[in-house]
Amino acid sequence: MNKKINVLSFTKKGSQKNKELCSYLTEQEYDCIGYTIKRFSVECDLEPMPEYLSLWIGKKWGKEDFIFIGAIGIAVRLIAPWVKDKYSDSAVLVMDEKAQYCIPVLSGHVGGGIELAHMIENCMGAMPVITTATDVQKKFAVDVFAKKNRLQITDRKLAKEISAAVLEEKKIGFYSELGYKGKVPKEVVCCESERELDKFEYGIIVTAQKKEENQKSNRLYLLAKTYVIGLGCRKNISYIKLEKGLQLALAQVQIDLAEILAFASIDLKKEEPAIKKLSENYQIPFLTYSVEKLKKVECVSSSSEFVASVTGVDNVCERAAKYCCPDGRMILDKLKLDGMTVAIVQKKMEVLF
Numbered sequence: 512m513n514k515k516i517n518v519l520s521f522t523k524k525g526s527q528k529n530k531e532l533c534s535y536l537t538e539q540e541y542d543c544i545g546y547t548i549k550r551f552s553v554e555c556d557l558e559p560m561p562e563y564l565s566l567w568i569g570k571k572w573g574k575e576d577f578i579f580i581g582a583i584g585i586a587v588r589l590i591a592p593w594v595k596d597k598y599s600d601s602a603v604l605v606m607d608e609k610a611q612y613c614i615p616v617l618s619g620h621v622g623g624g625i626e627l628a629h630m631i632e633n634c635m636g637a638m639p640v641i642t643t644a645t646d647v648q649k650k651f652a653v654d655v656f657a658k659k660n661r662l663q664i665t666d667r668k669l670a671k672e673i674s675a676a677v678l679e680e681k682k683i684g685f686y687s688e689l690g691y692k693g694k695v696p697k698e699v700v701c702c703e704s705e706r707e708l709d710k711f712e713y714g715i716i717v718t719a720q721k722k723e724e725n726q727k728s729n730r731l732y733l734l735a736k737t738y739v740i741g742l743g744c745r746k747n748i749s750y751i752k753l754e755k756g757l758q759l760a761l762a763q764v765q766i767d768l769a770e771i772l773a774f775a776s777i778d779l780k781k782e783e784p785a786i787k788k789l790s791e792n793y794q795i796p797f798l799t800y801s802v803e804k805l806k807k808v809e810c811v812s813s814s815s816e817f818v819a820s821v822t823g824v825d826n827v828c829e830r831a832a833k834y835c836c837p838d839g840r841m842i843l844d845k846l847k848l849d850g851m852t853v854a855i856v857q858k859k860m861e862v863l864f
Contacts, residue, residue: 514602515542516627517571519560520580525608526555528635529580532606533557535634565589574791576602576622578631586616597621597654598667604628606637613637619646620654650677651696653715653731660862662717662733663769669731673713684711688718689735693864717862721767735862736772739839741832741854742786743776743818748850753785760853764843771795772858775831777805777822798835805830812844828854 516536520529526547536543545557552559561567565588568577572593579586583605590603594617602622606613613631615624625646628639645652653670657663664670673683677698685695686702695701700711708714714730719737726732740760744753761768773796780786781799790797802823811833814825824830829845836856843855 514622515544515571515575516578517575518543518545518578518580519564520545520547520551520557520608521585522581522608523551523555525580526551526557528606528608528610529557530555532578532580532631532635536630539630565592569593572601573599574601576618576624576627577604578627579603579605580608581605583614583616590617596667598664602627604631606631606635610635610637612640614640619643620652621658623658644678645674648678651683651698652677653733656862656864657733660717660733661736661772662862663736665732665734669713669729673715673731676713681712684708684714686714686716687862688716689737690861691717691864692861695864699864719770719857719860721769734769735860736770737858737860738766738771738842739832739836739856739858740771740774741776741828741830741835741856742774742780742851743822743827743831743853744780744783744786744851746783748783748785750785750788752850753789756848756851757789757853759848760843760846760855763846764855766855768793768795773798773835775800775835777802777824777827777831779822780827798831800831800834804834808833812841826852828852832856 518529518533520526529545529547533543533545546560547555547557549559568589586603586605594600597618598621600618602624603617604613604615604624604627613628615628619625625641631637632639653673682700683698684702685699686705686708702708705716708730715733716730717733717735719735721734722732774790775798778799778801786797805824808830811826811829819825826845832854833856836858839856839858842857846853
């Protein structure tokens with residue numbers, strides 16, 4: 512799930528490029544809104560820029576991304592009060608108004624700024640200006656690998672040390688409990704067991720289960736998000752009740768919130784406030800599906816005539832989880848709780864280099 516993108520321009524020519532870029536990104540299924548100064552907004556069919564722009568950016572910081580069309584100095588001054596670290600900052604890009612160059616300024620890897628810069632190149636022809644050392648030297652970057660495979664980095668300091676080791680031409684041991692495919696970078700040596708990692712100064716372990724005991728200080732654990740949570744609930748269920756119910760369900764199968772790939776439900780629940788808040792608070796995508804799609808799921812553990820009369824399907828939570836993850840393994844059949852139902856599917860997964 513991509514973050515919302517705000518495109519800001521300050522001149523007439525820049526605003527014309529703004530409109531063009533927003534149209535392209537919207538076609539690519541990004542949630543994108545263009546803003547410009549008031550006197551160009553009507554002519555260029557863009558939203559008028561907020562009066563207190565830096566404060567407005569601060570309210571969206573970390574939750575939405577920003578593309579500035581204009582001088583990089585404008586962007587730097589506006590975002591300066593809000594910059595924290597690459598794991599929580601918004602992606603920020605700057606493109607000149609002639610669309611010659613596009614610079615990922617912040618959160619190029621984790622926030623997807625570099626990937627977005629290449630998309631802009633495809634649309635506008637703006638050459639990406641990449642300054643990140645691992646990109647410039649075409650080296651393996653653990654944060655890029657983690658983002659690509661939707662893995663959680665459990666130790667940011669160690670991830671930084673591994674990136675430095677890669678730049679120093681050191682080999683990094685790698686072991687995945689989930690398997691892997693693709694061309695392995697020359698900086699990485701794949702191992703058949705965790706014990707083999709002892710040969711290396713640094714090691715990376717991909718795992719689907721959170722591990723807090725007996726961890727070695729030179730091993731970076733990348734946690735795979737493999738669980739899809741199917742949810743059904745009464746209309747306007749309270750957030751506290753929904754969160755408590757989810758925690759009870761997760762406790763039954765000993766799953767941590769950090770291991771959840773997505774929440775899934777029926778389109779009828781697309782705007783359900785409590786589920787949307789749960790998704791936002793834990794930064795977990797919330798996916799919904801039509802009745803027609805959910806009916807394609809052939810087998811469920813139980814059926815409810817009442818639920819079918821209200822929603823059009825007999826079992827929302829299991830059908831949603833299975834439709835979202837058709838090759839997955841059901842690890843928790845429909846669980847009835849106070850005002851809600853939960854089902855859990857584990858996705859079959861292998862990481863990709």
